[in-house]
Amino acid sequence: xxxxxxxxxxxxxxxxxxxxxxxxxxxxxxxxxxxxxxxxxxxxxxxxxxxxxxxxxxxxxxxxxxxxxxxxxxxxxxxxxxxxxxxxxxxxxxxxxxxxxxxxxxxxxxxxxxxxxxxxxxxxxxxxxxxxxxxxxxxxxxxxxxxxxxxxxxxxxxxxxxxxxxxxxxxxxxxxxxxxxxxxxxxxxxxxxxxxxxxxxxxxxxxxxxxxxxxxxxxxxxxxxxxxxxxxxxxxxxxxxxxxxxxxxxxxxxxxxxxxxxxxxxxxxxxxxxxxxxxxxxxxxxxxxxxxxxxxxxxxxxxxxxxxxxxxxxxxxxxxxxxxxxxxxxxxxxxxxxxxxxxxxxxxxxxxxxxxxxxxxxxxxxxxxxxxxxxxxxxxxxxxxxxxxxxxxxxxxxxxxxxxxxxxxxxxxxxxxxxxxxxxxxxxxxxxxxxxxxxxxxxxxxxxxxxxxxxxxxxxxxxxxxxxxxxxxxxx
Numbered sequence: 001x002x003x004x005x006x007x008x009x010x011x012x013x014x015x016x017x018x019x020x021x022x023x024x025x026x027x028x029x030x031x032x033x034x035x036x037x038x039x040x041x042x043x044x045x046x047x048x049x050x051x052x053x054x055x056x057x058x059x060x061x062x063x064x065x066x067x068x069x070x071x072x073x074x075x076x077x078x079x080x081x082x083x084x085x086x087x088x089x090x091x092x093x094x095x096x097x098x099x100x101x102x103x104x105x106x107x108x109x110x111x112x113x114x115x116x117x118x119x120x121x122x123x124x125x126x127x128x129x130x131x132x133x134x135x136x137x138x139x140x141x142x143x144x145x146x147x148x149x150x151x152x153x154x155x156x157x158x159x160x161x162x163x164x165x166x167x168x169x170x171x172x173x174x175x176x177x178x179x180x181x182x183x184x185x186x187x188x189x190x191x192x193x194x195x196x197x198x199x200x201x202x203x204x205x206x207x208x209x210x211x212x213x214x215x216x217x218x219x220x221x222x223x224x225x226x227x228x229x230x231x232x233x234x235x236x237x238x239x240x241x242x243x244x245x246x247x248x249x250x251x252x253x254x255x256x257x258x259x260x261x262x263x264x265x266x267x268x269x270x271x272x273x274x275x276x277x278x279x280x281x282x283x284x285x286x287x288x289x290x291x292x293x294x295x296x297x298x299x300x301x302x303x304x305x306x307x308x309x310x311x312x313x314x315x316x317x318x319x320x321x322x323x324x325x326x327x328x329x330x331x332x333x334x335x336x337x338x339x340x341x342x343x344x345x346x347x348x349x350x351x352x353x354x355x356x357x358x359x360x361x362x363x364x365x366x367x368x369x370x371x372x373x374x375x376x377x378x379x380x381x382x383x384x385x386x387x388x389x390x391x392x393x394x395x396x397x398x399x400x401x402x403x404x405x406x407x408x409x410x411x412x413x414x415x416x417x418x419x420x421x422x423x424x425x426x427x428x429x430x431x432x433x434x435x436x437x438x439x440x441x442x443x444x445x446x447x448x449x450x451x452x453x454x455x456x457x458x459x460x461x462x463x464x465x466x467x468x469x470x471x472x473x474x475x476x
Contacts, residue, residue, distance in 0.1 A: 044101055045070055045072050045073035045077070046070060046078060046101070047068045047069040048067060048068060048103055049065075049066050049067070049068040050066060051104070051105050052105065053066050053094070053107045053108065054110060055084070055108065056109075056110065056112060056113065057086065057089055057109055057110065057113075057143075058086055059086060061082070061084050061107065061109075063080045063094050063096075066105055067096070073098055073099070077099070078097070078098045079098070080094065080095070080097075081094070082094045082107070085109065088109065089109050089110055090108075091106050091107070091109075092106070092109065093105075094107055110171070111142065111169060111170070111171035112171070112173065114141075114169070114173040114175040115139060115145045115167040115168070115174075115175050116138060116140045116141065116175070117138070117139050118137040118139075118177070119135045119165050119177045119178070119179035120137045121135075121181070121182065122134045122180070122181055122182070123181075123182040123183075124181075124182075124184070124218060125184060125219070125248070125249050126156065126183055127186070127219075127248040128218070128219075130155060130163075130181065132147035132148055132166075133147060135163060135165055135179040135181070136165065136167075139167045141169045141173075143169045143170040143171065144169065145169055146167070146169075147166070147167055148166045148168070149164065149166070150166045151164060157183065159183060160183075161181045161182075161183075162178050162179075162180065162181075163179050163180070163181045164176055164177070164179075165177050165179055184218075185249075186217070186218045186219075186249040186251060187251060188216070188251060189216075189247065189251035189252055190214050190216040190224075190245035190246070190247050190253060192212065192214050192245055192253070193212070193213045193215070194212040195212055195257045196257070197257060197259070198258075198259055198260070199260045200233060200262065201261075202233065202234065202236055202264040202267045203267045203468075206233075206259070208228050212226075214243075216245075216251075219248045219249070222245050222246060223246040224243070224244075224245050225243070225244045226241065226242070226244075227241065227244070228259075234267075236261050236262060237260075238258060238259070238261075239260075239261065240256050240258060241256070241259055242255070243255040243257065262466070264466065266461065266468070269459055270427050270456070270457050270458040270459065271458060271459050271460075271461050271468075272458045272459070272460050273430045273462070274291075274299070274431055274460060275301060275433065276298060276299070276300045276301070276433050276442075277301045277434050278301075278303055278326065278435060278436050279303070279434075280306055280312045280313060280435065281306055281309060281435050281437045281439075283439065283442075284300070285315075287435060288315060290443070290446050290447055290450070291319065291460075294447070294454070295460075297320050297321050297322075297461050297462040298321045298462060299321065299398075299462050299463040300313075300316055300323050300324065301325065301326035301363075301364075301398075302324070302325070302349070303328060303330045304328040304349055306437075310352070310356050313356040316357075317358075320462065322361075322363065322463055322464075323356075323357050324361050324363035324364065324365065324398075324463065325346060325361050325364050325365070326349065326365050326367065327346075327349060327367050328345045328346075328348035329345055329348075332375065332378070336367075336374070336375035336378045336382055337378050339379075339382065339386065339389065342382070342386055343389075346390075362395045363396060363465060364390055364396065364397040365397065365398050366397055366399075369399045369472050370387050370472050371383075371399065371475050375476050381476060383474045383475070384474050387471075398467075398469045398470065399469065399470045399471055399472040400430045400431060401424060401429060401430050402429050402430065402432065403432045404417045404432060404433045404442065404445070404449075405417065406434050406439055406441070406445075407434055411438075411441055412441055414441045414445040415445075417445035417449075418452070421433070421445065421449045422448075422453065428467075428468035429453070430463075430470040
């Protein structure tokens, strides 16, 4: 009996112990599971939303937006390395690193946005080849856009058509718009403008295409030809220049321009034009005495810098020589500051000459000549404008084709000046000299210059607006 009781107590103890162990294990399992999860989350703190991130081309990319959760970590604990190039379509890796673990994702940069396409109606003749570009007002995209017709038809008869234009980007995204095409029969020939009648001095030439424009109501580039074979620049008279135009529809027109070649009294003569810049000066009277002695005429391009000698300007005119316009200030920085500045200065010297002589001169010499490059320092391209504008305003500018070189310094030996000034063999010689207080040797050289050219059969004339201008090449 006692043995049975002991055995029964032993079983109860074992069951109790088993229950205790079971209870302990039951209680420990959640704890251990939670502990394991926490340990795992601590060692693997980053959870991403997607392993593949689809991203639109050129949109800003923020790799943090793909992070779903951070466990037991802050942003500063995470290092992100991204090779994503939002300017190009493609697949790019992004690597997130935290506590020695890497988490990888792929950024798929793609273009899903179709191009912007705006079209307009287009009217043309029956001859033009129709292309999609004719209808497009705007076609824009982040990538290159190709234009094409969608379901093109035959549009070769008069009428109005609906034309479907497709704009396709490099990713294949497409935008469709419908434009209106109107085709008309063109019966109007091109129109020529700028072909008014002109006068040319004997011995000069003219560019008969300069200033001429041809327009057509349908053809933006009509054919254009000029026939000036009849014009004889060496013989005074009136000639015809014909302009023939033709558009792509075959409409043709002929326009006739009258060209008058005016007789130049100096054309068949050998002429020297003595020109003196920068006066008047204390030497102007001496120069006039020499000119009078040899019955020669000259041209004085004067400034406003020595007005105390302006009384001599009237004598220049009375003696048959000419007072012309050089510059009022002769200050390059002021004169060549702008087109407006040049003409302001020109007006001042013109007003001074008219006041002193009663003559409104139209003869100009640019400071430094039309070929000067100093003006480029103050206004690039200015001389190219001025050489055209002065002539449009009724002036003529005169350069030179023979240089005495008296501008190279003061008191250049007279023999040197004579040698340089008599070096030309041209039929019309425009000699550059200077009339200033410091150019005494120029006065000394003048008689020998005149005597030499007289011995060669030259006449000495003052310039007129029709005289040979000896234009230089413009360098600004």
